[in-house]
Amino acid sequence: MTHPSGIHRDVPAGLFAARWPALGIAVLGGVAAALGQAPFDLWWLALAGFVALCGLISVAAAPGRAALLAWVAGTAHFATALHWIVEPFFVDAERHGWMAPFALVLMAGGLALFWAVAGWIAARLVPNGESALRAIAFAAALTLSEAARGVLFTGFPWAQPGHILIDTPLLPLSALVGPLGLTALVLFTATALVVLVHRGRSRLAVAVFGAVAVGVGLLPAPSAPRPAADAPVVRLIQPNAPQHLKWRRDMIEVFFQRGLDLTATAPEGRAPDLVVWPETSLPQLLDRSDASRARIAQAAGAAPVVIGAQRFRDDRPVNSLALLGPDGRVQGVYDKHRLVPFGEYLPFGDRLADWGLRGLAEVLPGGYTPGEGPTTLDLGALGTAFPMICYEAIFPTDIRRVDTRPDWMLHITNDAWFGTFSGPYQHLALARLRAAEQGLPLLRAANTGISGVIDARGRVVAALPLGEAGALDVALPPALPPTLYARTGDVPILIVVLFAGLATIAAGRRRARH
Structure with a gap:
């Protein structure tokens, strides 16, 4: 639609903007995102889950609302992906079994706080009405939050968004960009689809999603050299x-x-x-x-x-x-x-x-x-x-x-x-x-x-x-020879994602002033 000032504004997506169904969508999106992890490996369903989450954050009415939605989705995601965390408590069930549900809830809810912070930052720094820009800012903020989750409090880089690509032909990309780069790829792809929806191009978004799903499935996976005849x-x-x-x-x-x-x-x-x-x-x-x-x-x-x-x-x-x-x-x-x-x-x-x-x-x-x-x-x-x-x-x-x-x-x-x-x-x-x-x-x-x-x-x-x-x-x-990621680590991806996030925030504030 066109704003009275004459500046083009995003078209709000009705499903994303609905208030009460949003929490349910957040739960379903988080569960879907987790089903991209092993042993399910439904990466395309996980991508759809991240599309839903990015869409919810893009139209959240306030930073607190965005944080809540991201936390709910994150809790559902980690509770589904990491449900095996209860298994150690049942090795000696008589002694430790009662702790299992508390451990799962606390771990899922605690890890989801990183997602909540990303949602709050995106909604706080990108004003309402700039849904596409906020979605991009959220992708950047969540990528950086996942980087922090991998190192803070001893770190726990398990069940990251990029891990849904491990069982796909895109795994060799990790040699260039590492696991954090795979996470950025997943989240920014989801954001691109959300942007298309906000621009009133929902059919194109569905077509792009289908093309990505088919394209990844048809990609040939590069092979590694075979062991020599005298290999140990x-x-x-x-x-x-x-x-x-x-x-x-x-x-x-x-x-x-x-x-x-x-x-x-x-x-x-x-x-x-x-x-x-x-x-x-x-x-x-x-x-x-x-x-x-x-x-x-x-x-x-x-x-x-x-x-x-x-x-x-x-x-x-x-x-x-x-x-x-x-x-x-x-x-x-x-x-x-x-x-x-x-x-x-x-x-x-x-x-x-x-x-x-x-x-x-x-x-x-x-x-x-x-x-x-x-x-x-x-x-x-x-x-x-x-x-x-x-x-x-x-x-x-x-x-x-x-x-x-x-x-x-x-x-x-x-x-x-x-x-x-x-x-x-x-x-x-x-x-x-x-x-x-x-x-x-x-x-x-x-x-x-x-x-x-x-x-x-x-x-x-x-x-x-x-x-x-x-x-x-x-x-x-x-x-193989040392990979680019082996030589550079996460620094290049962190710089690119940080720059993308800051540029998006600056663009949103500039448009809001006008």
């Missing part, structure tokens, strides 16, 4: 120890022996050059496990072994990854430096321990202590590996903190904590993202699954199914 062979061990049985006295030896049997299994081809066990696989403390390490060495033959273990460092327990030589001696150790809040440690843990409270994954008393930080592991003929333990694989920036680029990434984890539905699949998806954004292959040994080998394009080359015991022998895929 790595054996991944998946003992499949359910968490509620893993540390039961009568089952510890059962699972350890299962790991030994899988390690000693005769190979179909060449003998493995390295054997990898998952997180916390060693049944004793590392420095008190001479007998167990000797048994592992015997089972592995001439191959070195990487195994998840626990040990004390300076009288404090740590969650570690140990490299064992053919004689079973410890040749190298990496200590996990990113610990799971309320899982591996509790804030003010010493005081809370007096009340009988401790981390859910806490095996040793007092909670784990973080290691010194990311490093590389020299594996001789297999090159250098960048080790990650469980939760550490969700952080894209840690690898930039090591002095030299590794040849590949090594991830050991115990996803038995995450249940059998969505958590393990989302964790695997984030490992794929790490490989694609860095241009490095990633090998992953998971206690209950999914263990596998991911090439430098983020493609799963081979895997063991969730919930099955097994050993997987795979040739180590080659690395």
